[in-house]
Amino acid sequence: MPEVTLVDAINLALARALADDPNVVVFGEDVGVNGGVFRATAGLQQRFGVERVFDTPLSEALISGLCVGMAAQGLRPVGEIQFMGFLYPCIDQLVNHASRLRNRTQGRLSCPMVLRTPHGAGIRAPEHHSEATEAMLAHIPGLRVVIPSAPERAYGLLLAAIRDPDPVVFLEPTRIYRAVKGEVEDTGEALPLDVAFVVREGRDVTLISWGAMVKDTLDAADELSADGIDAEVIDLATLKPYDEQTVLGSIAKTGRCVIVHEAARTGGFGAEIAALIAERGLLSLLAPVIRVTGYDTVIPLPRLERYYMPSVARIVAAARKACKFAESG
Amino acid sequence: MERVFFGRRPAEEVQEHWKEEPIARLRTYLVNRFNWSKTQEEEVASECEERVDAAIKRYLATEPRPPETMFDHLYARLPSAYAGQRKEVEDQNA
Numbered sequence: 566m567p568e569v570t571l572v573d574a575i576n577l578a579l580a581r582a583l584a585d586d587p588n589v590v591v592f593g594e595d596v597g598v599n600g601g602v603f604r605a606t607a608g609l610q611q612r613f614g615v616e617r618v619f620d621t622p623l624s625e626a627l628i629s630g631l632c633v634g635m636a637a638q639g640l641r642p643v644g645e646i647q648f649m650g651f652l653y654p655c656i657d658q659l660v661n662h663a664s665r666l667r668n669r670t671q672g673r674l675s676c677p678m679v680l681r682t683p684h685g686a687g688i689r690a691p692e693h694h695s696e697a698t699e700a701m702l703a704h705i706p707g708l709r710v711v712i713p714s715a716p717e718r719a720y721g722l723l724l725a726a727i728r729d730p731d732p733v734v735f736l737e738p739t740r741i742y743r744a745v746k747g748e749v750e751d752t753g754e755a756l757p758l759d760v761a762f763v764v765r766e767g768r769d770v771t772l773i774s775w776g777a778m779v780k781d782t783l784d785a786a787d788e789l790s791a792d793g794i795d796a797e798v799i800d801l802a803t804l805k806p807y808d809e810q811t812v813l814g815s816i817a818k819t820g821r822c823v824i825v826h827e828a829a830r831t832g833g834f835g836a837e838i839a840a841l842i843a844e845r846g847l848l849s850l851l852a853p854v855i856r857v858t859g860y861d862t863v864i865p866l867p868r869l870e871r872y873y874m875p876s877v878a879r880i881v882a883a884a885r886k887a888c889k890f891a892e893s894g
Numbered sequence: 895m896e897r898v899f900f901g902r903r904p905a906e907e908v909q910e911h912w913k914e915e916p917i918a919r920l921r922t923y924l925v926n927r928f929n930w931s932k933t934q935e936e937e938v939a940s941e942c943e944e945r946v947d948a949a950i951k952r953y954l955a956t957e958p959r960p961p962e963t964m965f966d967h968l969y970a971r972l973p974s975a976y977a978g979q980r981k982e983v984e985d986q987n988a
Contacts, residue, residue, distance in 0.1 A: 667967045672966075672967045707969065730970035731969045731970055759973050806974075806975035807975065808975075
């Protein structure tokens with residue numbers, strides 16, 4: 566099976582969707598001629614033509630509005646926003662229209678659109694290019710928020726997002742666009758949405774993460790195993806709606822939980838998971854739930870960003886603390 | 895005209911802009927071009943009022959749907975994560 570990078574897997578999924586469904590259209594800033602700021606759409610315009618893969622003006626509000634209009638009229642638009650920091654002009658379209666068109670028209674219209682955008686820090690970028698504000702999107706009823714953490718899931722989840730009958734914001738972990746490789750067979754097979762993936766099984770502590778941080782979390786699990794701590798790692802994958810059963814099932818088994826995300830801590834999606842465990846998994850807990858997150862500050866510029874991002878060492882320390890708590894208790 | 899509140903805008907400026915006010919201009923146009931009368935205007939206003947009242951009555955005569963249907967057109971299929979919330983609304987209002 567061929568090994569590809571995460572961004573190549575995105576490209577493969579887009580090409581597959583364009584080939585399979587004549588209603589799929591792909592567009593955004595520099596998406597057509599140039600092939601995308603991260604090359605996610607490289608070669609697609611040449612292959613599928615300017616009517617299906619095209620450049621837009623520098624207007625994120627327009628890109629998202631175009632998605633809503635096209636989707637409402639039966640197309641399957643896939644819009645690209647170059648960086649998550651440029652997504653905010655789309656909030657009006659996402660909150661006021663995309664997420665509630667079905668509700669507003671009582672099912673007469675729907676909005677099967679996908680808005681793709683790179684997510685997160687760690688690429689030594691300037692301001693507005695390192696955002697991780699997924700919790701803000703996950704708060705919106707009617708929307709789906711999906712974020713892969715490996716090439717095979719990027720391929721399968723993006724296909725699922727494009728085929729889904731409702732709007733999906735598809736966040737792509739910028740830091741691992743090219744840093745991870747995985748085996749992806751271009752079979753056109755989608756992965757399920759709304760489902761978390763147990764990417765490593767373990768008995769002692771549950772580590773929950775998503776996006777680029779899953780890689781660091783897996784590295785932390787390797788380090789913990791050298792200490793005899795057997796960590797289970799969950800890739801949440803779909804944040805809205807998220808897979809509560811897999812989370813609670815794992816906590817019932819391990820009794821300990823560390824949630825890892827690079828987004829700022831307060832009101833981050835980790836708080837939602839911690840609240841779920843407090844409400845419905847309390848009696849399974851052997852230690853307090855611990856969050857390892859970015860700090861409540863603006864994501865620093867390149868020279869300081871590594872001090873902001875959760876490190877493998879911080880994840881390991883948190884997991885050890887959770888395990889030690891139970892021993893001393 | 896006198897019902898409209900214009901804040902701190904000087905009265906002369908407001909007066910000046912009434913000359914360009916589109917609804918007032920349309921009325922003047924109708925009067926000048928089609929001999930539009932006050933009676934005609936009152937008839938249209940009263941017909942509009944009747945139609946709006948009738949629509950409101952039709953709406954108020956419909957039975958409100960069960961509260962849990964607030965979930966029914968959120969997604970093509972309600973994600974299982976929200977089935978419990980739908981049931982909670984249903985049970986609370988049974």
